[in-house]
Amino acid sequence: MEDNRLTRTKEQWARARRGGEEREVFYEGDDRLPPGQHLVETFPVLDLGFKPDIPLNEWTFHIRGFVTTPVTWTWDQFLTQPQFKDRSDFHCVTSWSRYDNDWEGVSFKHILSIVKPLSLARFVLFKSYDDYTTNLPLEACDDDDVLLAHSWNDKPLSRDHGGPVRVIVPKRYAWKGAKWVKEIVFSDTDEKGFWEVRGYSNTAFPWKNDRYG
Ligand SMILES: Nc1nc2c(c(=O)[nH]1)N[C@H]1C(S)=C(S)[C@@H](COP(=O)(O)O)O[C@H]1N2
Ligand SMILES: [Mo]
Numbered sequence: 427m428e429d430n431r432l433t434r435t436k437e438q439w440a441r442a443r444r445g446g447e448e449r450e451v452f453y454e455g456d457d458r459l460p461p462g463q464h465l466v467e468t469f470p471v472l473d474l475g476f477k478p479d480i481p482l483n484e485w486t487f488h489i490r491g492f493v494t495t496p497v498t499w500t501w502d503q504f505l506t507q508p509q510f511k512d513r514s515d516f517h518c519v520t521s522w523s524r525y526d527n528d529w530e531g532v533s534f535k536h537i538l539s540i541v542k543p544l545s546l547a548r549f550v551l552f553k554s555y556d557d558y559t560t561n562l563p564l565e566a567c568d569d570d571d572v573l574l575a576h577s578w579n580d581k582p583l584s585r586d587h588g589g590p591v592r593v594i595v596p597k598r599y600a601w602k603g604a605k606w607v608k609e610i611v612f613s614d615t616d617e618k619g620f621w622e623v624r625g626y627s628n629t630a631f632p633w634k635n636d637r638y639g
Contacts, residue, residue, distance in 0.1 A: 427452035460632035463523040467475065470522060471586045474620075478585075478606050485590050489537065491612035492547035497540060498588050501590065504576075507532045507540075512571050514596035517632040529594050531575035537610070547612035550592055551619065552604035560619035561628070562595065564612070570611045571596045574607065599630040599637070 443545045453529035455461040482501045489497040499507075510533035516524045543564060551561045566572075575594050576583055588605025595602045601621045622628050 427610055458498055458525070460517055461635045463517055463521055463638075464519075466497075466522045466524055469524055469587065470518070472518065473605065474558060476556050478510035480555055480590055480606065481588060487591065487607070488609045489541050489612075490609070492544045492614060493612050494542035494544065495540065504532065504591070505576075506537055510536065510573055512573060512594075512596075514571055514594065516594075516596070516600055519599040519601060519626065519630070523632075525626050527594075528577075528579050529573055529575040530577040530580075531573045531591065531594075533570075534574070537568065538568060538576070541612070543612050545612045549613045549616045551611045551613060551617050553609040553611065554565070554604045555606040555608050557579055558604060558606075558620050559617075560604050561617055561622060562598070562602055563616070565603075566595065566598065569595075569597065570583065597631070599627075599632055601626065602630050 455463055459465060477572060478498060480508075485501045485504075487497075487499045509530060511528065512533075513526055513528050515528050529625065548564050549561060550564055550567050552610045553559050572595050574591050576589065576591050578584075578587060583592060588603075588607070591607055592605040593603040593607050616628070618628065625638055627635055627639045
């Protein structure tokens with residue numbers, strides 16, 4: 427894969443030099459970088475101009491809607507859930523990608539085993555402390571790499587990046603991962619979130635360049 431990537435990069439350079447299409451090198455992507463993305467090593471911060479400050483003793487988390495067992499967790503209760511780690515790439519729709527982020531928290535698979543969604547539940551809406559929302563089909567959340575993260579690269583998740591807890595859904599653009607998450611609602615209807623009602627794609631697949639709805 428490493429060889430293949432190198433080859434493709436070289437081919438792209440060759441083509442760009444020949445045709446003078448410098449931008450294509452940047453926009454084509456490769457085996458790891460989705461189309462239209464460029465790689466960054468920093469970790470940019472994106473929000474609605476407001477970063478909620480939630481002291482851990484006031485943090486409460488709810489899972490409700492079409493589930494057998496609704497849940498309310500305090501911070502301590504959240505931390506007593508089985509801990510899960512996953513390394514993934516992060517793709518923001520504004521075109522930057524950041525590789526190899528080490529996330530730690532509670533897996534969505536574990537959440538499902540606790541709340542047991544009813545068969546009618548086909549959609550999930552995430553609600554945050556800054557009133558941000560985002561929606562996904564349940565099957566997108568029911569994946570091995572989806573988690574509620576409290577740590578990034580072995581440190582507690584900073585307030586800038588959505589701490590105490592944010593959602594990570596690596597196979598979708600990053601706006602599908604709610605920072606400062608407060609609530610998860612399971613439903614039989616697909617209620618659109620903040621960016622989804624403002625023209626962003628409902629599905630948000632980086633590999634399909636699926637940015638706008
Ligand atoms: N609560 C909340 N979650 C959010 C957002 C937001 O504004 N509020 N922005 C989204 C967008 S557009 C992106 S790209 C990522 C950015 O995460 P970062 O600031 O850690 O890079 O968070 C997503 N989750
Ligand atoms: Mo974004």
